Amino acid sequence: MNRFQYASPVTKESAVELLGSGAVVLAGGTDLLSLMKADVASPDLVVNIKEIAELKGLEHSEGSGLRIGALVTIDELLQDSRVQEEYPSLIQAADGIRSAQIRSVGTVAGDLCQRPRCWYYRHGYGLLAMQNGSSMVVDGDNRYHAILGNGGPAYFVNPSSFAPSLIALGASLKVSGPNGEKEISVADFFQTPQSEAEKEYKLSDSEIVTQILVPAAGGKANATYEIREKEALDWPLAAAAVSLVMQGDQVESAKVVLGHVAPVPWNSDEAAAALKGKAVSASVADDAGKAAVQQAKALSRNKFKIQLARVAVKRAILRAAGMEV
Amino acid sequence: MPEFNWPESDRRWRIGKHRTRVDGPDKSCGAAEFTYDVKLFGMLYARMLPCPHARARVISVDTSAAEAMKGVHAVRVIQGPGTEIKWAADDIVAVAAETEEIAGDAVNAIKVDYEVLEHFVFEEHLDKAPEVNPAQEQTTGEPAQAFSDAKAQSEGYYGCGVVSHACHESHGHVAHWTDEEHLTVFSSTQAVTGLVGQFSEALEIPAANVRIICQNMGGGFGSKFSADRWGIECARLARQTKRPVKLMLERGPELQIAGGRPSTFARVKTAVDADGNLTGWDSKSWGTGGPSGTGSPPLPYVFEVPNRKHQHSSVPANIGPSRAWRAPNHPQACFVTMTALEDMAATIEMDPLDFFLKNISLTGVRAESYAEELKLGAQMMGWKRKWKPRGQNGDGPVKRGLGLSLHTWGGRGHQSNCEVLIHPDGSAEARVASQDLGTGTRTVIATVLAETFGLRVRDVTVRIGDSRFPASGASGGSTTVGGVSSSTRRGAINALEILLQKVAPELGVAPEELEAVRGRIRVKASPNRYLTWKQATGQLGVNPISAAGSNPGPGKLIDSGVAGIQMADVSVDIETGITKINKMVAIQDCGLIIDMLTAKSQVYGALTMGISYALCEERIMDPVTGRLLNDDMEFYKLPGIGDIGDLIVHMMTGPGYDERGVIGLGEPPVISPGAAISNAVANAIGVRVPYLPLTPDRVLEALEKGGAA
Known part of the structure; x- marks a missing residue:
């Protein structure tokens, strides 16, 4: 594991200032740590955002619906009685994560930002797993890979448990970066990378997801x-x-x-x-x-x-x- | 000479009862020390560089960058230039460093040039194998005649892939040279005694200078009999650095190089006469256990079909070598046989329970036990009430089915020596250089010792897991319980004999008129004349009694050969191909049971392991690189508590079983689950899914083909 620096800012502004090329965000860490141990991620700087108070908490409001802070864990979501009532879809997605450990430290926002589980990617062959100009996924064992949107070069599947549900509910994300805050729909957040240089979601190295906004279910x-x-x-x-x-x-x-x-x-x-x-x-x-x-x-x-x-x-x-x- | 036997049933106060494992609390609260937990002063950590190719020749190894790293103490090339590597993740270089992280970085800094060679990892495709070694055909009776006379024939293809041992605690050791000539090794091992010679030979020191310690270990299943190349390298690194060195495999290598169960694929034909009697068997099987192929599973299994022909081909493949996997060859043979027989029962439209019972005499000496167990199992499963012909159970997408299987195993106790001490203060102790794989060895020894001395189990001490104690066999093949219970019983009887001789004069009777019961040494004929155990041992003077017991030895304390049957009740969702276990029933005999709870726990564990290889466990090899793709616990899938359903275990005891003496139990109950579950799935969905594990893709494929596989 490469040596890295560690920072633990207490405001999102200072977090954004620290972020940039070679830096990664640490929230629950359930994915990041395994990526680092497998040498798939080798950051120079790990920015712990767990001390940023404003990223915590989950709120309901009549007009605007549900606001899920970036540090809200899967367990917190599961235990919220109004989420249970209005968004069974989110509860059912959370229930599919059958690990008490992951539920208790893993965050909902982190679930969206986790990297694909493609075994070629996780073995260090790159997100697109190209070798000598051909896809290892296509030539190899692809039993868990994509059946839609698989025209290439990406064949992995998006691993998020919550994304389908959030998109169906019309949710969006608040993202903080050097140019301030922006809002992006969860649907638009994800992309199919066309080269190794691209990620599967639109979040630059200097941005963090700060909130998830879910419109009121309104009887849907x-x-x-x-x-x-x-x-x-x-x-x-x-x-x-x-x-x-x-x-x-x-x-x-x-x-x-x-x-x-x-x-x-x-x-x-x-x-x-x-x-x-x-x-x-x-x-x-x-x-x-x-x-x-x-x-x-x-x-x-x-x-x-x-x-x-x-x-x-x-x-x-x-x-x-x-x-x- | 005293008599060496087990007490009659009315005189067993400890044996055969339900007792919580003596080391259970320590293990539950984390106090038990495993090799993985060992941390010695000044200890270094070792890591190995794995080969990324399934087959390659090492051209050059450059370790200079690793050697130059701060914190790196030793770098040893294990397989240097010119070596042909025959499986991915095989170890190339070992590094010892101050921390695991530095060792990892050092390994990453090593540069190796390989000439990558063609690999072969898909042995199911026999026609594509570069090398196939067919064994001689074995023929009994007149199979050709049996098939031409047959009233009905059934034909099928069956296969189960390679599974890894996947021990909870990975393989590894901590090597500590106490001086230049004396080596102590903490090992996660199934063979405390056996490892002494392996280390002494490789390190060229006298066996007397080697001490092996294994107080607790997290599973072996047949994969931990060897010091292994990494164990020897660990000791060499320790010798070179003059520091203790710990080398435990990481999860990835553990799944790839530390053992697997060979695959078996088979094309089978069976024949019956007009009454449903099995008359013919014809099988061609093949499989791999790695670069040296694999031996033949015993086909047909248990049922000695009168006219039979079998040929097995061994296929070398570039995967990590196989090791004995809990009941070597039996689960595969059982799967192939019991599925083929169930297919025959379906062909002749017979309930497989009736079909098995009809042919039960073909199972030989244990036929009566099988019949008794099948009938009992059927009651506990509600078989006759629940069983329906194939594909007829369930209106919606979820279909229900029942399946059964039976199995056998030997399990005769191994060679074992025990020293039993009775101390003047009344404490009693057994010392055996055996090991507890997590199966209850300590509990067994303590129970036997306490029973023999008329003490409570908590009043006796068991010391195992140290090669300085009397030598005892490796724990493999279900041989431990017979070995240690009989050596302990003999040692304890011998020790008690000495104590009785000592105290007989005070009680005014001959020693043989005394017995040790309920914490007393008392006169058999007048139980009110007694000394308490402590009063008796108080007469010993300064020195404890030390007596030896061995197995084999006088008296019939053990036996070999068990029968067992299992039944599975499953639900299969035919829209998703997902199988859920509703219930499994396991009926098992193993002679005299020392501790009922420990015995049942063995069977629960085996059922769980069996459900695992039946439903989800498999090595997934990459066609591109020949590497194991699922070398982690994320995709090397094991079931959780919600996946195993309701497990019902019944042990056969009493007349006909107890008087046989103690027989091993580790292997037998893991043999049948694959077959029983596969049969239940076939019964549920109406077609055979020919391959284990029964993953959704295979179930859906079989449904689509409609059983034409």
Whole structure:
């Protein structure tokens, strides 16, 4: 492990001043430490933001909804009674993180900023894992890799548990940087890198996520459904989050976002369109699931994920409509 | 000479009872010291540089940058230029440094040039293997005739991949030279006694100068019998630096180079007559255990089909070498056999329970036990009530199924020596150079000692895990409980004999008229004439009684050969391919049980390990680099408590079992889970998923193919 400097500022302004090329942000550290131990991340400076009081806390307000500070842990979110009431989708996503340790120190914002779990990336072959001009993922074992948005060169899947749900709920992020504060929708935060120089999210080395803003649910039915092999801690093979605006028993509008199937959280307009104007039923939900994976393309080892993504969408819709199987 | 036997059932106050493990509290609260915990004054930390290629020739090694680093004390090239490396993560250079971090940095600073060579890591594709070593065909009876006379035939393909041992505590040692000629090694080992010779030979010092210590260890499963190259290098680094050195494998290398269970793939045909009697077996199997291939699993397993033919091919592959994995070859053989038989039962539309019972005489000497256990298991599972023909259980996407399997193992106690001491103050002690793999060795020895002396278990002391104690066998093959219980029993009987002789005059009877019961030495015929244990030992004078006991030895205290059956109840979601265990029933015999809770815990642990290799554990090799892709606990998947369902364990005891004496239990219950669970999944979804682990991709693929695999 490379030697690095460590700083522990108490304001976000001083944190931003410290950040820059070669610096990393330490919050829960559940991902950063493993990246550093594996020599995948070798920062010169680690900036601990846990002492910054204004990044703590979770607030509800009638007009603007839910504000999740960057230091709010997964456990804090899980235990919030209003989140439980209004955003079952977030609770279900948090419940999928089956590690008491990660829940107690890992943060919701950190979940968005964690790096992909692609085993080529984690073994030091780079985010795009190119070797001699060809993708190791395509030539290698890609059972856990992307089925959507996988035209290359990125084939990893976005690992975030909360992103699909936050995008479906229309959430945005507050980001502090040298030029002050800006707001960016969670959907726009993520990107598919086109070269090794790019990251999978739009956060420069001198910026930090300070808050997550989730609009008031306003009676929107919302749910997340994850498909994991194990009950114990395990990465989902596919996940889907939905948010439904209902008009009587019909869907007026829908947001359907898939997780763990593409280099970014995958917003499916096709699935949303399949729901619009319909009353939710098993067959309507299944149609939406089919629509969500219409464009999916299997790599050599991950055809099964197409089926899983379809089922995740179907079951998330049924769960949101209170019709869980 | 005293008689060497176990007490009759009405005279067992300690043996066979439910007792919390004597070292349980220490382990639960973290007081128990494992090799990983050992920290000696001035100790250095060693790390090894792993080869990144599955097959390569070392061209050059440049260690200069590492050697120049501050805090680095020694750099040793383990496999230098010219060496052909045959598996990824094999160790190239070892470094000892002040801290683990410096050792890691030093390893990263070493430059090695390799000539990368072609590798082969996918042995399932036999046609692509550069080397295949077919063994001779083994034929019994007239298989060709049996197949041509058959009323029905069934044919299938079955495979289980390589799994790693994945011990909780990784492999490793702390080597400490107490002077230039004397070496003490703290080892995470299954062979305290056995390691002495390995270190003395490699380090060229007398065996008498080597001491091995292992007070606690976090799992071995057959992978920790050797000092290993890294253990020897650890001792060499310690000798070179004149400092204690600790070398424990990191998780990645642990999963790659510290042992694995060989794979087995097989094409099997079976035949039955019109009554459903098994008449024919024909199998062609292959597998790998690393660069030297692997031996043949015993096929067909347990069922001695009268007409049978078997051929096994050993396939060398560029993966870390196999080591004995809990019941070597049995889980694979059991999986191939019991799945093929269940497929036959489905072919002839017979309940597999009836099919197994119908053919139970083919299991040989243990047939009666199997039949008894199957019937009992069926009751505990509610088999007859719950079982339905394939694919007919469940209306929604979740299908339910039942499966069963049976297994055998030897488990005769190994060579063991025990010194038993009775001190004048009444304390009693057993010393054995055995080891506790986490299985309850201390509890077993304490129970036997306490029973023999009529004391409470907490009144006796057990000392193990030090090669300075009397030599005892390695803990492998379920041999420890038989070995240490019988050597302890003999030593304790011998020690008691001396004590009884000493105190007999005071009680005015011959020594053989006395017994040690409930903390007293009393006259058998008139129990009110007694000395308390302390009064008795108080007559010893200055020196304790020291008596020896060995195994083998006089009297029948142990036996070999067990039967066991297991049944699984699963739910499979046919939309996701995910299998959940609802319940498993394990019925097991192992002769006389020393401690019931310890025995049951063995079976619970084995079921958990079995569920693990049935549902999620596998080595995933990279086609591009030949490296293990899941060399971490994130993707080398193990189940958690929520994944293992309801486990029901029943031990067979009483007449027919107890009088056989003590038999080992470590291996048998881990053999059947893969087969039982695979059979339950086939029963649930209507098709065979031919491969373990039963991951969602394989379940969905089998469903899509509709069983045409």
